[in-house]
Amino acid sequence: MTFKKAVGKLHLWLGLASGLVVFVVSLTGAIFVFQDEIRDLTEPWRKVEVQATAPLLPSRLQAAALATHPGIAAQDTWFTSFGPERSATVFFTDKAGAPIQVYLNPYTGQVLHEQDLRTHFFTIVQEIHMHLLLPEAVAKWVVGVSISIFVVMLGTGIVLWWPKRRQERKQRFTIKWGARWRRINYDLHNVLGFYVAGIALVLALSGLFMMYPWMLNVTVFAIDGKWPPSPEQLTPKIDTLRAVPTAAQPLADVAYRTIRRRTPGANMMIIAPVGTGKAPLQCWAYQRALHYYERDEYFFHPASGQLLHTTPHSGKSNGTRFSDMNYDLHTGQLLGLGGKIVAFLASLLSTSLPITGTLVWWGRRNKKKKKQLPPTLVSQS
Numbered sequence: 001m002t003f004k005k006a007v008g009k010l011h012l013w014l015g016l017a018s019g020l021v022v023f024v025v026s027l028t029g030a031i032f033v034f035q036d037e038i039r040d041l042t043e044p045w046r047k048v049e050v051q052a053t054a055p056l057l058p059s060r061l062q063a064a065a066l067a068t069h070p071g072i073a074a075q076d077t078w079f080t081s082f083g084p085e086r087s088a089t090v091f092f093t094d095k096a097g098a099p100i101q102v103y104l105n106p107y108t109g110q111v112l113h114e115q116d117l118r119t120h121f122f123t124i125v126q127e128i129h130m131h132l133l134l135p136e137a138v139a140k141w142v143v144g145v146s147i148s149i150f151v152v153m154l155g156t157g158i159v160l161w162w163p164k165r166r167q168e169r170k171q172r173f174t175i176k177w178g179a180r181w182r183r184i185n186y187d188l189h190n191v192l193g194f195y196v197a198g199i200a201l202v203l204a205l206s207g208l209f210m211m212y213p214w215m216l217n218v219t220v221f222a223i224d225g226k227w228p229p230s231p232e233q234l235t236p237k238i239d240t241l242r243a244v245p246t247a248a249q250p251l252a253d254v255a256y257r258t259i260r261r262r263t264p265g266a267n268m269m270i271i272a273p274v275g276t277g278k279a280p281l282q283c284w285a286y287q288r289a290l291h292y293y294e295r296d297e298y299f300f301h302p303a304s305g306q307l308l309h310t311t312p313h314s315g316k317s318n319g320t321r322f323s324d325m326n327y328d329l330h331t332g333q334l335l336g337l338g339g340k341i342v343a344f345l346a347s348l349l350s351t352s353l354p355i356t357g358t359l360v361w362w363g364r365r366n367k368k369k370k371k372q373l374p375p376t377l378v379s380q381s
Contacts, residue, residue: 010152011156021142030348046087087106207330210330258305268288292324331343
């Protein structure tokens with residue numbers, strides 16, 4: 001068996017093993033790419049009119065969001081400010097275990113909408129994309145292994161696509177639309193597979209980085225020359241035995257004011273729950289709303305509100321910056337609308353590869369069967 005035939009066999013069986021998962025993950029990924037744009041068109045409560053007055057402090061908005069949810073403490077909620085033109089959100093898990101997102105006018109505190117995220121279309125799409133609605137531990141194997149196989153298949157596909165002779169190159173770049181359907185299908189698989197391979201590889205690897213953090217850590221190590229610190233190493237330690245003065249204002253307000261002063265250009269801010277108060281309050285300030293790359297990180301004492309540590313974007317290593325940009329890279333939004341269009345098309349074309357590949361295999365299988373039949377049976381079939 002020649003090298004190329006061996007690669008072909010590997011490509012075939014890996015494709016048959018992972019094709020269904022790749023199809024579902026690619027299709028849901030294509031749907032998810034423009035989720036913010038679609039939601040802005042269909043969910044009017046996501047935007048507000050800019051007012052001359054300053055936005056309300058987080059504690060006021062948290063109180064308004066929890067007015068109809070007695071028993072939920074403000075310190076157990078996630079608060080997000082999305083900038084002057086967008087509503088603020090308060091996220092929490094209610095007593096029944098439902099994830100609730102409340103949208104509020106940041107200038108008046110008016111509740112604009114309350115959403116149970118379990119029934120939200122894009123939450124379901126994201127869950128299918130990441131876990132196929134399977135338990136996370138199972139999905140890590142099913143989805144992770146299938147996408148890892150897809151990465152290998154992109155490489156074997158390029159090997160199979162590569163023309164032996166110079167005169168074959170033009171044919172490998174074009175689809176012969178006037179041919180029979182089997183030839184068109186073959187060209188669709190080969191030609192579109194070649195064009196989409198580079199972008200699909202980036203999308204697949206960035207997805208694997210989210211599923212397997214050790215893979216991202218290896219990449220950061222390759223960039224920086226040293227292993228990145230773990231989240232536990234980056235988080236300041238709190239001496240819970242030492243008495244400290246309690247903040248005179250709600251902790252979320254203290255953090256909000258400090259971040260506004262130290263990162264004045266931030267358009268989006270996330271304040272995490274304080275929880276039991278045994279760990280620092282963690283906050284993030286982003287330069288652009290709905291973009292998760294360029295961010296400053298803050299840690300505050302859970303009782304006094306003292307700023308314990310800050311990691312500005314400008315002080316991060318190249319490897320850490322690469323790690324921060326992974327989500328925006330995966331969704332294409334790192335490069336704006338053009339990047340999203342490219343990610344959408346690459347995801348959509350990736351859904352076609354398992355289909356056209358299976359049809360190529362099925363056609364060849366039937367062709368071989370017919371060759372093995374007596375001439376009379378072949379003519380009858």
